[in-house]
Amino acid sequence: MIRALMVLAALGLVAKQEPVRFVAMDVYADSGAQPLAAWQIELQVDPAQAKIVGVEGPGEKPPYYDPAALMGGRIILANFSTDPKLPSGRVLVARVHLQESGRPDYAPKLMIAAAPGGAHLEPKIDLVRSGGK
Amino acid sequence: MDEHLDLLALDAVRAGDATPDQRAHAEQCAECRASVDRFRGLAATLTPATVDVPPFVDARIRAIARPTRRRWFAAAAALLIGLGATWFALERRPVAPGDVDRSGRVDIVDAYALAVRLRSGQQLEPLYDLNGDGKVDERDVDEIARRSVAIR
Numbered sequence: 003m004i005r006a007l008m009v010l011a012a013l014g015l016v017a018k019q020e021p022v023r024f025v026a027m028d029v030y031a032d033s034g035a036q037p038l039a040a041w042q043i044e045l046q047v048d049p050a051q052a053k054i055v056g057v058e059g060p061g062e063k064p065p066y067y068d069p070a071a072l073m074g075g076r077i078i079l080a081n082f083s084t085d086p087k088l089p090s091g092r093v094l095v096a097r098v099h100l101q102e103s104g105r106p107d108y109a110p111k112l113m114i115a116a117a118p119g120g121a122h123l124e125p126k127i128d129l130v131r132s133g134g135k
Numbered sequence: 136m137d138e139h140l141d142l143l144a145l146d147a148v149r150a151g152d153a154t155p156d157q158r159a160h161a162e163q164c165a166e167c168r169a170s171v172d173r174f175r176g177l178a179a180t181l182t183p184a185t186v187d188v189p190p191f192v193d194a195r196i197r198a199i200a201r202p203t204r205r206r207w208f209a210a211a212a213a214l215l216i217g218l219g220a221t222w223f224a225l226e227r228r229p230v231a232p233g234d235v236d237r238s239g240r241v242d243i244v245d246a247y248a249l250a251v252r253l254r255s256g257q258q259l260e261p262l263y264d265l266n267g268d269g270k271v272d273e274r275d276v277d278e279i280a281r282r283s284v285a286i287r
Contacts, residue, residue: 040243040247042242066243066277066281066283066284068284070286074286078283078285080243080246080283080284081243081280082244082246082250084247084250084251113242114244116244116247120236120248120251
C-alpha cells in the first residue's frame with residue numbers, strides 16, 4: 003500500500019516538472035532619439051528555472067560577458083561602439099541562449115549606458131523570445 | 136480762509152508742513168492756534184523720550200552684536216575651506232585601474248572612453264596599460280570591458 007502511494011507521488015512529481023527546453027531571448031535597448039554608444043546590463047534568473055548557456059551579438063562584435071556566468075542564473079552583458087553612425091531607437095543588442103526547466107521570470111537591469119561622447123543615457127531594456135518582436 | 140482748519144491741516148501746521156494759507160490762518164485764528172498747541176503737547180507726550188544709555192551698556196550691546204557678523208564670516212570661511220578640501224581630495228583620489236572616466240567604478244563606458252581616445256590618437260597615460268604589455272591599445276580596452284562584466 004505504502005509502495006503504491008510512493009509510486010503515485012513520484013508520478014505526480016514527474017507530471018508537474020516542466021520539460022527542459024532551449025530558448026533564445028533577444029535583448030533590446032531603446033534609447034529613443036539618442037544614439038546608443040555604450041550599454042551594460044545585468045540579466046538575472048532563478049537558476050532552478052533556467053540557466054544561461056550562451057550569448058551572441060547581432061553584429062560582428064559580440065557583447066562582452068564573463069564565461070564564468072554560463073550555466074548560472076546571472077550574467078552581465080556589455081558592448082560599445084565608436085562608429086560615428088550609430089543606430090537610435092529600439093535596437094537589438096544581444097541574444098541570450100537559455101536552458102529552461104521551469105517558468106522563469108527574467109529581470110534585465112540597466113547598469114549604465116552612454117551616448118556618443120559619454121553622456122549618460124537611460125535606455126529601456128526589454129527581452130523578447132527569439133522569433134517574437 | 137474763514138473756516139477753521141481741519142485736523143489734518145492743524146497737524147500739518149504743527150509739523151511745519153502746512154501751506155502758507157493754513158499757516159496764516161493758524162496765526163490769526165486764536166481757536167486754531169490753541170488747537171495746534173494742543174497737538175504739539177499731544178505729540179510731545181507720544182514721542183518717546185531720549186534715554187541716555189550708559190557707556191558700558193552701549194559697549195556690551197556692541198560686543199554682542201559684533202560676533203554675529205564674525206560667526207557668519209567664520210561659517211562662510213569654513214564652508215569654503217570644506218569645499219576646497221573636498222575638491223582637492225576628489226582630484227587627488229587614487230583612480231582605480233581602468234576607471235577612465237573617474238566615475239568611481241570600472242564599467243563599459245570606461246572601455247568606450249578609452250577606445251574613443253585611442254581612435255582620436257590622444258597621448259594616453261601608462262595608467263591605462265591594464266594588461267601590462269608596455270603600451271596602451273585595443274587590448275587594454277578589451278581588458279576594461281572584461282573587468283566590467285566580471286561576475287564576482
